[in-house]
Amino acid sequence: MRLKRRCGAHTRSTGKACQAKAPANGRCRNYGGLYTGPRTEAGKRAIGIAARSRLAAGDQAKLLAGFRAWLERRRTVSSKVALP
Ligand SMILES: [Zn+2]
Numbered sequence: 001m002r003l004k005r006r007c008g009a010h011t012r013s014t015g016k017a018c019q020a021k022a023p024a025n026g027r028c029r030n031y032g033g034l035y036t037g038p039r040t041e042a043g044k045r046a047i048g049i050a051a052r053s054r055l056a057a058g059d060q061a062k063l064l065a066g067f068r069a070w071l072e073r074r075r076t077v078s079s080k081v082a083l084p
Contacts, residue, residue, distance in 0.1 A: 007031060034073060 007018040007028035020028035038044045054063045 036074065037070075 005022045005026075007020045007022045007026070007030075009018045009027055009031050010016070011018050011030075018028060018030065020030065022028055038047050051063060054060075
């Protein structure tokens with residue numbers, strides 16, 4: 001029987017291989033740090049369009065909650081991440 005695939009990335013905290021279960025992409029959700037927002041112009045446009053369509057659908061509260069949560073994560077996670 002094959003063992004469950006592990007992430008296997010070297011952790012910064014212990015220097016040992018990460019023991020988290022690996023998803024299809026081979027690395028766990030801790031790998032590479034958190035998402036910091038769209039980087040490309042196309043990505044920024046796409047997220048703007050998605051946000052506007054959610055607004056149009058009357059999902060304003062959800063949109064704002066998501067945005068605030070994202071801002072908060074950004075603030076607490078890293079001071080290295082520069083605001084655009
Ligand atoms: Zn990992």
